[in-house]
Amino acid sequence: MRKDAFGIALLLLLQVLWISSAVAEDQEPRRVVLDNGMTVILLENHNSPVVTIQAWVRAGTVTEQEFIGSGVSHFVEHMLFKGTDRRSVGQLGEEVKAAGGQTNAYTGYDRTVYYITFHRDSFDKCLDILSDALMNSTFDPAEVEKEREVILKEIKMNRDDAFRRLYMRAQLTAYAVHPYGNPVIGYENLLRNLTRDDLVTYYKRLYIPNNITFIAVGDLDADDAFPKIEAAFADFQRKSISPITVPSEPPQEGGREYSEEFDVTVAQSMMGFHGPSLFSDDVYPMDVLAIILGGGDTSRLYRELREKQGIVYHIDAWSATPRDPGMFWVSSSFEPENAEKVRQAIWQQIEKVKAEQVTEEELETARAKVLSSYLFSRESVEGQARSLGTGEVEAHDLNYDKRYVDSVARVTAAEIQGVARKYFFEENMVVTALFPRGKGPAAEVVQREERHVPQIEKTVLSNGITLLLRDGPSTETVSIKSIFLGGALAETPETNGITNLMSKTMLKGTKTRSAEEIAAAIESRGGTMSSFSGHNSFGFDVSMLSSDVETGLAVLGDVVANPVFPEQEMQREKMAALANIKSVNDEIFSSSMKLFRETMFNGHPYSFLLQGDPEVIASLTPDDLRAFHTKAVNPSRMVLSIFGKIDEERVIDLVQEYFGSLGPVESPAPSAFPPDFPDVITRAQRELNKEQLSIVIGFPGVTVANPDRYPLDVLTALLNSQGGKLFQVLRDEQGLAYSVGAFNLVGVEPGAFVMYILTIPQKQDDAAAGMLDVIRDIKESGVQPQELERAKIELIGKHAIGLQTNSQIATEASFDELYGLGYDNYKTYDEKIRAVTAEDIQRVLSLVIDFDRYVMVRVGDVDMQGE
Incomplete structure (x- = not known):
């Protein structure tokens, strides 16, 4: 057929389809948000005496959080028509049939949908059935076990069906991090571990009016239907719902x-x-x-x-x-x-x-x-409701x-x-x-x-610099990092803050470049350059287009080897450091962490504030920085990483050219001494006029090289997430917390296992006791298999998310190399996390958690007690 004939055919087809669509829909949909937050969408279509009502719940694979991979969304879908406070098991289905209706449901990645289609005369009855199921499902224990067996049979059927098996494997292979890689129906072992309480918890969290869109399409009068829907859900109370963070799938680096x-x-x-x-x-x-x-x-x-x-x-x-x-x-x-x-x-x-x-x-x-398939799918009232639901719930656009x-x-x-x-x-x-x-x-x-996995190549240069190269051909950028062992570990109380001030001032002028020229050389090519200083190390971070790698190396090499520490620039950096110190003291959580470090690591460099001591900062001179620089910038304690699209041979030549002048330095290792942790319960507090109060509790911890860090990481995940023990008990059940969490602080020297909570002053004693009770309960009762599995999945997912870019991979590889773990240690993290057992958790709890030896600090209106 000739081109113009196809064009005419397409236009005619579109006109016919739009006309039929207009006939099918007598008017535009009406959208109303009820006072309780439920969105109601009504569309009249009087072509046949049929109505469909649908409830679109924003619950699916991506919303399962601590239950991720268990198929809890699908399990709840199975249970919703299994009885309510007013209807026994099986009664809902029988009443739908008695009303001449048909009902079904389905679960997807982003939503679960329930629908009943019926003759228009049964509107009141079917509305009552669906609203009752949404609001009042009872999750009968016997029915939970029956449906579990039904779903397990479905899983086995999926495994036996070739295409379903292929599709699930395809999704799992495509999505290494995003929940789209998990089957909607769930994994068998995680499904088996779900309890009735888990189902009820999930149901109460997401089956709330402000998380549901209710749609009615067909032979109805919107003016008559709307007040009925409003009355049916009048007792359905709005509840708070926390934002759900879904991990982004990182770009593939190889097929x-x-x-x-x-x-x-x-x-x-x-x-x-x-x-x-x-x-x-x-x-x-x-x-x-x-x-x-x-x-x-x-x-x-x-x-x-x-x-x-x-x-x-x-x-x-x-x-x-x-x-x-x-x-x-x-x-x-x-x-x-x-x-x-x-x-x-x-x-x-x-x-x-x-x-x-x-x-x-x-x-x-x-x-x-495409157009005909799309439009013809909307001929039925179910199809029109599905179109409205997709627009409202998934696309955020009703049209x-x-x-x-x-x-x-x-x-x-x-x-x-x-x-x-x-x-x-x-x-x-x-x-x-x-x-x-x-x-x-x-x-x-x-x-x-x-063949598609870029590898890291390690070279040690003649002056002692450890060079890490990774050629990633699929990207046009390059990340350059130069890091040195040191940071606060190389400081004393008399020099606290000198590393931070030195590293920032190094960017403010060299023997051949001014601060403005350094910035212009990088930024004019779309690059960035910054310094950092921590408790175990300091260094510099450069990001450039791959074509400008020589510029990046030339400027960085100059900054590292030839800083002049201009007086005026140093004074500006001093003022900035002093302002940051004030901010730390004024902000409640950072202030509590400062007090915690001082108390836990008394006298050790880990107790130092990275921005420094105000009196020390004020006294430092350019000569002090120069003297410190000659010892701190030691090529034998330096890792230089260059990750991105690079020519490795050329880059090695450039490194020799711009970093070869760094000579060996004789200076003692910055490792000071292991912390002398308190051997009794130690408390400290600071009054701060704030509405909130911050409590930090910590126990002596382990080093970055200690294999016990991995069970401790899993323990933090068990405590941390929205479904974690701290959140569940202290925020959801007891209402004690604005924010609550835990983290594992590790370093070259032993760190600390830390828990924290932000609460109101009147509840500070309950909050402090609550944190200790949560960790005591885990120590005494152990962890459940499904909890352990979820924590490990969460950690592995976060780790993958944190390794998406050249810069992220370079950071982890460089620090691991600097700290003696090896540049490829990051590749073993997932394996080590997967290997953690419940016994490992109990072992490290016995080693680390001693209720007769911990530090507790409080910052806020500490003197206010009671309700």
């Missing part, structure tokens, strides 16, 4: 693959690429591209691989775009001996789309298919469907080529496959995966 042998007769595969989220304008060309590549018998992949080459039995493509970035998938089935042919043929079609724009004929056909139709109609060939080039590259690719037993290419998969 990921997974294959296994399974009971199939032909091979099945899914090839995918990380793509856009629902909120991206890339959604529209990606949807059209999916049709062009794999949407039906006229698609490119079907015509080429099935019809022309005959190497697949089935092939299609689709773009999945949930709230967070989704995936573009190509699914196929074939004889196992054709696996590589199929892979290459798909890739050739992908490269063709990237190299050449699609034809106008293909574009118009694909647009028509998203209209915007989608308009946007798809305007997609151009250039936009399609643009998204293909943006997302379709090997480092962004995921491939999973099931092969008949005895015919799986497992070895090849491992080799291909390994």
Whole structure:
């Protein structure tokens, strides 16, 4: 067909579809937010005497928090129609049937949806049933166990079904951190460990009116329906809901693959690429591209691989775009001996789309298919309600469907080529496959995966500098870090603050560059440069485009080797340091941590404030900084890391050129002496006129090199998260805390295990006792398997999130190397966390938590007691 004929056909189709859509919907939807926070959406459609009511709860895989991976959202969905205060088990379903209705529910990544569709005469009855289930489900213990067995059977069915197994494996391979990698139904072991109390906790947390959108579509009178809905939920009380932080999936640094042998007769595969989220304008060309590549018998992949080459039995493509970035998938089935042919043929079609724009004929056909599929899905009242729910709950735009139709109609060939080039590259690719037993290419998969992982190369230069290089070819940036052992460890009470002042003033002038010239050299090329100073080390951080790596190294080398410490610049940095010290003393939590360090690490450098002692800062001179610099900048205690897109040989030459002048320094190691921890309960307090009061409790801890740090990390996760023990008991149950948490403070010398709480002065005694009671309970009762698993998953996820960029990886590798752990120690963190057992937790609790030996500090209106 000629191009103009396709254009006419598309326009006619759109007109027909929009007309039918307008006929189906007599008016615009009405949206009202009730006083309790529930959003109500009503849409009249009088084409048939049918109504659907739907409750969209913002509860799904991504909201499970401490229950992550357990499928608790899906489990609660199973339980919601299993009885309420007014209706016995089975009665809800029977009443729906008696009203001539049909009911069902489904759970997704971002929402759980319940719906009843019925004759319009049953509106009152069905509204009462659904509202009762939402507000008053009882979670009968016997029914919980029955439904657990039902879900376990579903899990086994999913494992036995080839495509479901393949899809779950594909998601798990694609998402290393984001909860989209977890099956909605949950993992069997975590599901088995869920208790009725867990279900009720989750239900009460998220099944609240301000987290629910209620939709009614069909043969109804909105003016009549709305007051009925308002009355049905009149006793449904708004509750506070804490924001849920969902970890972002870090960019892939290399293609990921997974294959296994399974009971199939032909091979099945899914090839995918990380793509856009629902909120991206890339959604529209990606949807059209999916049709062009794999949407039906006229698609490119079907015509080429099935019809022309005959190497697949089935092939299609689709773009999945949930709230967070989704995936573009190509699914196929074939004889196992054709696996590589199929892979290459798909890739050739992908490269063709990237190299050449699609034809106008293909574009118009694909647009028509996307639009017709989208609009025809809305012919039923259920489809219209689903469209409204997706818009309101997921896209935050009630008219998203209209915007989608308009946007798809305007997609151009250039936009399609643009998204293909943006997302379709090997480092962004995921491939999973099931092969008949005895015919799986497992070895090849491992080799291909390994080729994409950048490695760190370590070199020790002749002057003692440890150089770490990591060539990451998929990025155009470079991170340069120069760190030195020292920091507060190299200070005394008479020099406290000199490291911080020195490192900041080093950026303010060298023998050949002024402060302005240093800043201009970096910033004019879009780079950044900063200093840092901690209790165990100090150093500098430079970020540049890869093409400007020489500039970054030249300036950093000059700053490190040739600072002149100008008097005027030093005075400015002194004023800034003194202001920071005042801020520390004025802010309640930082002030309490300062007092805690002073009390726990009495006299040890770990007790020092990094900004320094005000009297010391005021007395320091440029000569003091120069003298300290000659000892602190020691190449034998220095790690220089350069991570990014680099030419390693050239970079080594540049390092020799710009850092080779640093000569060996004879100075004692900055390690002072291990802290002399208090051997009894030690308390300290400081009055501060604040509405809140901060309490910090700490126990003597371990060093960064001590393997017990990993069980202690897991213990902090058990305590910390929103579902952690401290949060549950002290905030949710007892209402004692604004903020509460724990952390494991480690260093070259032993640190501390710390808990903290921000409360009101009147509840300070209860809050202090409560923290000790929580840790005492864990020490005496142990941890439950599901709690331990959740804590480990949380830590591994956070660790992965913290290793997304060149700078993040360089930071961890450099510090680990500096502290004697080895530059590749970060690669073993996940393994060490996974290996932590409940027995390990109890062991470190026995070693660290001594209720006759701890430090407690209070800062705030300490003298105010009682209610």
